[in-house]
Structures are given as C-alpha cells and as structure tokens.
Amino acid sequence: MTAPNELRLLPWSGPENKPCYLSTDDTEGYMSRLADNVEAVQLGTAAQLLEVVSETLDDEDADPIELRRLGHALTGALKDVLRVAVSRGHLLAADEPHRV
Template sequence: MTGEARDPAVAGRLLPWTGADGGPCYLVGDGTGYVSRLADEIEDVQIDMADRLLGHAAELLAERRVASAELHYLARRLSESLRDVRRIAESRGGRLAHRPRP
C-alpha cells in the first residue's frame, strides 16, 4: 500500500522502503506475514549498518589528516543512515501508538 495520505483509523506499518513515486509504503496486516518478516530483516540490516558506520566515523574523525572527499563521503553515508533509522523509529513508534490496550 503506497501513498501520502493515510487513514488514521487503519493502523498500517510504515515499511523501510519507499514506493516507485518515492512516497511512503504502508502495510496493513497482523504483522506475521512474509512482507512483515522481510521488513523486520531489512530494518535489522539498516540498524547494523548504522552501528558500523558510527564506528567508522569515530575512527575517521580520530585521524588528524582526513581528506575533504572522505568527510563528504562519510557525511553522505551518515545522512542516509540517519534517514533509515529515523524511518524505523517512526514505524515502530506508530505501531506502539496503535497497539490495542488491554
């Protein structure tokens, strides 16, 4: 399910990828199907990549002599990673907000 508008009455999971138009993709379901498991796996990879990138950034920034091209590349990768992790947080926060209370 893709598109900008979303009916708040239908709690959908924000997926870790975008649609062909670049807009957000949502999944409506019970969270146990193939697409949900795939989204979980992709989120795990994205979080692991962010962790590794932070380690690389710490090492690179500890160096006294770093080329501007290296810093530019690092900044681009950090930006991409931050965007991924923010999307994961938004997705998980949205699912918590729509969880039925006992």
C-alpha cells in the first residue's frame, strides 16, 4: 500500500523511456494488480534467463554472437529487476511506521 501522496513506480516506461507512476491507495485496483502481474512476469523472466546464461557460460564452445545476445537480454532483465526493487523498496518504506 502506498502512503498518502506516495507514488508507485510502475514496472514499465512511458514515452522517451521516462518512468511511470501510479497514485492510489487501492492495492486491489486494476492498475495495482496489473503492475503486480507485470512485475511477477519480469522477475520470472529474469530467473529463467539466469538459468540459460549459466548453462551457456559453462559451454566452452558457446557462440560469441549468442553470448552477446544473452548479454543484451541480461541487461534488459537487470533493468526490469532494479525497477521492481526500487518500486517495492518504496512500498516497504511506506508501510513501515516512522520512528521519531
């Protein structure tokens, strides 16, 4: 749940690759659920990609073009995972009571 006036960083970018935010305290609303589902897909994709990369790196005869393609895919997945981590970090911080 976001705190009042707290924006949720969404797991996709807007025009010109700018971040998109959601302003709501309804964690069960359509956009919140959509964002949760997209985050789950992004994290699952990153986990699957990590397995493929690990197997490919263990192959001494791996094709350099394939390694480059995997490097690009890993870069995209890492960007997605970092965006999810930032978003969830803000959500966690918003849920914690403020200590004085």
